[in-house]
Amino acid sequence: MTDLTQTVTNQPGFELHPLRASLYDELHSRPFQQIQAPARVTHLAVLCPESERARQFRHLQALCELFGAPVPAQDSSCFQQDFGDLRVRRETHMEFVAYTFIHLGAVDAAIPAADAPFALTALALLPPGWLDQLHGAVVGAFHVAFEYSELEGKQLLPQAKRNFEGMRLIGSSPQQGDAHIWTSFRLHSDGFGRFLVYNRGMSPSQLGRLMQRLLEIETYRLLMLLGMPLARSIAPELSVMDAGLADITRRLAGNADLDEAVILAELTAMAARVEDFRAQSTFRFSATRAYHELVLKRLDELNEDEVSGHLTLTEFITRRVTPAVRTCETVGRRLEDLSRRIDRVSDMMRTRVELSIQGQNRALLASMDRRSRIQLMMQHTVEGLSVAAISYYSVGLLKHIITAVYDAGVPLNKDLAVGVSVPLVLGTVWFVTRRIHKHFHELAREERSAEARRGSAKQAEKK
Known part of the structure; x- marks a missing residue:
């Protein structure tokens, strides 16, 4: 007896999981009564x-x-x-x-x-x-x-x-x-x-187990049917939304002239309504399926025989509650299907809007390109006027220098010197202006190349 007591009470040397005792107790948490x-x-x-x-x-x-x-x-x-x-x-x-x-x-x-x-x-x-x-x-x-x-x-x-x-x-x-x-x-x-x-x-033990099965059958049967009123209230709303979504899809397929903003607002409201229904029904419908399985399991454990022509509990319950469970499952599937269809139509509408925006962007870019060409022609015209103006003032400055040199006693022909300076000044001003213009064009090309490289890198990251 002493050895047996020591065997039972002595704890092993290895580490025990903290939930080990509760896992054993869980099997005996709801014992059958007598x-x-x-x-x-x-x-x-x-x-x-x-x-x-x-x-x-x-x-x-x-x-x-x-x-x-x-x-x-x-x-x-x-x-x-x-x-x-x-x-x-x-x-x-x-x-x-x-x-x-x-x-x-x-x-x-x-x-x-x-x-x-x-x-x-x-x-x-x-x-x-x-x-x-x-x-x-x-x-x-x-x-x-x-x-x-x-x-x-x-x-x-x-x-x-x-x-x-x-x-x-x-x-x-x-x-x-x-x-x-x-x-x-x-x-x-x-x-x-x-x-x-x-x-x-x-x-007494068998009767206690029979009592527990009856209590669970009736309790789970009632809880199982809680999803039925919810399914009945949601089903008409789903029919209305289904018809509305079908109408939107037909208009999209017909390439009708639609107001995309209004359609997207309708789809958003419809999607929000569907998600609200899913939030209300997901737990209830899942519980209905779980309770239905428990009821069928408990009915099977009864092992019933018919008495004097009366319906058995299994026959009556399965005949009445199975359609209710099927209704809940059908409404749940319709919710999921409608949610997926709304997502697909929303994707179509977003694609349509994106294509429209891309067309507007192309038209805007073409307009900007035309304006850029006009501005470039105006810039060339202004550049020519600028060369003439800069040259005029530069020749004026050279004339003052030549006059000062002549007055200092240097023998030269003032008119000839001024005349010779005019083409030299014009050429110099034109050359410097073109160099500056070329420098800015090179900066612009480098910026465009950098933007193209950044765009390619982003696309590679997405892939």
């Missing part, structure tokens, strides 16, 4: 955003305080505690919190009549007013009554009908006839749904 027939169970599924989880947990703590029981210090994925004849189980999920209340006492003595399994529920054992202060929106609320009977399904049918207010029943015999399940999948006069289970040979 149910003894007769029993009364009430299940609530409450939609609760993350911001409300703390308030709801404090509400659970208040329940423990009212019963004088130990109060949990922190929230967990599954809380379960017995308060005398009442067992309370609370499970937290991604978007909802599930409460299961189980009457553990002798229900036969408390029920006025043996054939009224829903006359007394587990909710009667809760403190007055506690349930009214529950935070969140209740989407699923139903009772599950467990009775023991050795009768066959046909013999139990008259008794079962009396407990469903004359509604049409759906029934099955799971686990090779060890139990009979009856329900109507409708709300009754008390505002709750109802499941009636007759146990014929199941052990």
Whole structure:
């Protein structure tokens, strides 16, 4: 015994992952319960955003305080505690919190009549007013009554009908006839749904697993259908946008004279609307698919047989909810398809606008080229006038120099000297002007070459 204890308690020398223990505990976080027939169970599924989880947990703590029981210090994925004849189980999920209340006492003595399994529920054992202060929106609320009977399904049918207010029943015999399940999948006069289970040979553990499957089937079925109203509200809007997009595409294909700015504004508004719908529906439609898969899995685990010609739970649910799931999937695909089509038409419009801008740029460049040529001709004319003007003033300056030299006693012919200087000055001024002009042209060519090299480098980077 000592060796075994040391083997279990001694820690290994290698490093352990900090989440190792929680990974083991995760498999046991929501254990199956054991149910003894007769029993009364009430299940609530409450939609609760993350911001409300703390308030709801404090509400659970208040329940423990009212019963004088130990109060949990922190929230967990599954809380379960017995308060005398009442067992309370609370499970937290991604978007909802599930409460299961189980009457553990002798229900036969408390029920006025043996054939009224829903006359007394587990909710009667809760403190007055506690349930009214529950935070969140209740989407699923139903009772599950467990009775023991050795009768066959046909013999139990008259008794079962009396407990469903004359509604049409759906029934099955799971686990090779060890139990009979009856329900109507409708709300009754008390505002709750109802499941009636007759146990014929199941052990408490098997009955607990059956209860868990029924609770999950009904809860996930209701949550799965939350996407249907959203899909119905979005579908007409998609039809309108689809028609509008088709009209824009036809006008583009016809090369009509369009106002690109107006069309782009319409496409932008349409794209924004589609993205809004996608933001509203992406999580809901994904949740619908996930819940649908869970429902089908739980129904398959029931291993049902038909009872006296009635639809089984699997037949009824798959016949009714599968079209709803298909509708959500269809609307989701239409949203994605419409979003892609809007992107393609927007690309076409942007290409059209870019081509129009390029044409305008070409016309502008041609106009600038014409103006440049005119300016160049004017520049040549001005250059000729400039040469003449500079030469005139230069000859005037030389005339003063020649006069000063003559007055100083240098023998020369003033008129001849001035006449000879005129062509020399003209040639010199013209030569200097052309050199300056050529220098500026070389600077311009170098700048254009540098711009061309920068453009080529940018294109290479993009590729």
